[in-house]
Amino acid sequence: xxxxxxxxxxxxxxxxxxxxxxxxxxxxxxxxxxxxxxxxxxxxxxxxxxxxxxxxxxxxxxxxxxxxxxxxxxxxxxxxxxxxxxxxxxxxxxxxxxxxxxxxxxxxxxxxxxxxxxxxxxxxxxxxxxxxxxxxxxxxxxxxxxxxxxxxxxxxxxxxxxxxxxxxxxxxxxxxxxxxxxxxxxxxxxxxxxxxxxxxxxxxxxxxxxxxxxxxxxxxxxxxxxxxxxxxxxxxxxxxxxxxxxxxxxxxxxxxxxxxxxxxxxxxxxxxxxxxxxxxxxxxxxxxxxxxxxxxxxxxxxxxxxxxxxxxxxxxxxxxxxxxxxxxxxxxxxxxxxxxxxxxxx
Ligand SMILES: Nc1ncnc2c1ncn2[C@@H]1O[C@H](COP(=O)(O)OP(=O)(O)OP(=O)(O)O)[C@@H](O)[C@H]1O
Ligand SMILES: [Mg+2]
Numbered sequence: 001x002x003x004x005x006x007x008x009x010x011x012x013x014x015x016x017x018x019x020x021x022x023x024x025x026x027x028x029x030x031x032x033x034x035x036x037x038x039x040x041x042x043x044x045x046x047x048x049x050x051x052x053x054x055x056x057x058x059x060x061x062x063x064x065x066x067x068x069x070x071x072x073x074x075x076x077x078x079x080x081x082x083x084x085x086x087x088x089x090x091x092x093x094x095x096x097x098x099x100x101x102x103x104x105x106x107x108x109x110x111x112x113x114x115x116x117x118x119x120x121x122x123x124x125x126x127x128x129x130x131x132x133x134x135x136x137x138x139x140x141x142x143x144x145x146x147x148x149x150x151x152x153x154x155x156x157x158x159x160x161x162x163x164x165x166x167x168x169x170x171x172x173x174x175x176x177x178x179x180x181x182x183x184x185x186x187x188x189x190x191x192x193x194x195x196x197x198x199x200x201x202x203x204x205x206x207x208x209x210x211x212x213x214x215x216x217x218x219x220x221x222x223x224x225x226x227x228x229x230x231x232x233x234x235x236x237x238x239x240x241x242x243x244x245x246x247x248x249x250x251x252x253x254x255x256x257x258x259x260x261x262x263x264x265x266x267x268x269x270x271x272x273x274x275x276x277x278x279x280x281x282x283x284x285x286x287x288x289x290x291x292x293x294x295x296x297x298x299x300x301x302x303x304x305x306x307x308x309x310x311x312x313x314x315x316x317x318x319x320x321x322x323x324x325x326x327x328x329x330x331x332x333x334x335x336x337x338x339x340x341x342x343x344x345x346x
Pocket of ligand 1 (some may be wrong): 290303306
């Protein structure tokens with residue numbers, strides 16, 4: 001009984017320590033071993049108080065919980081193992097139902113909470129931006145049709161043909177805006193999912209990009225062939241990856257190396273959801289890197305550092321990846337730019 005209880009805890013990504021009535025370590029899961037840099041073997045049976053040089057608050061919480069047999073939540077604690085950097089954590093102490101231990105202590109590193117809060121804020125912000133832009137695009141599209149139509153009518157009535165130059169400017173610019181609005185408005189199709197292999201997607205992107213940039217760009221592949229199929233919308237995923245790889249090829253200015261790398265990732269949190277297994281896909285290029293002033297904003301619509309760029313490529317990639325409950329991140333410095341897409345495999 002107790003061993004299956006323990007092995008259940010061992011699967012958790014949350015660091016957990018169990019203590020007995022005397023506040024000695026009864027168990028610690030691998031996440032706790034990682035976090036506190038000890039091995040269960042060495043600490044089993046030791047008083048919790050000896051593990052840290054500043055366990056006072058946790059011990060007080062435990063005594064409180066012990067006295068009343070209730071839960072205790074400690075916020076913004078500092079815990080320090082001898083000779084190591086201090087950790088800032090929240091903890092939750094709960095009485096257990098098993099005979100194997102008296103209390104279960106869950107730890108939540110604050111950095112992680114700050115990161116989650118930041119990600120959430122970014123997601124909300126992006127969602128709001130997207131809606132604003134869609135509404136705006138919608139509002140611009142209608143009068144645009146009227147403008148273009150009127151310019152055409154006017155053109156027919158013009159008696160001096162040299163004036164057509166002006167109506168042509170109106171018509172061409174209206175068309176250009178129209179095309180931009182269409183791109184802003186398209187991607188709201190829910191994905192049509194079917195089992196697919198990520199490497200089919202990558203091979204497709206590879207041949208498209210090599211056809212577009214026939215000289216000077218090399219695409220290297222480092223695939224984990226044992227990756228299982230994922231459920232996804234092939235067209236959307238091709239588009240998502242293509243936009244990233246095309247950017248890389250453009251940044252390389254026709255000369256350089258792009259690497260595709262796939263791996264399995266275990267126990268990951270994507271958009272607040274926990275997955276046992278996910279796919280990690282990286283696109284790495286050895287180009288000049290993303291200009292520093294753009295780095296924070298490249299996923300926003302209409303942000304571009306390229307002449308003639310509309311700044312929608314990465315917005316679309318992100319939208320499609322989010323449709324698949326995945327995440328997309330970028331890390332860039334001169335000589336190495338890496339886009340990482342994570343997609344759940346369940
Ligand atoms: N691998 C990369 N290396 C250097 N800069 C990059 C890279 N990927 C993206 N960028 C920068 O990020 C900007 C935004 O990219 P995004 O694909 O969203 O728009 P775009 O390429 O400018 O236009 P679009 O893709 O809509 O034609 C690019 O203009 C470029 O400045
Ligand atoms: Mg682009």
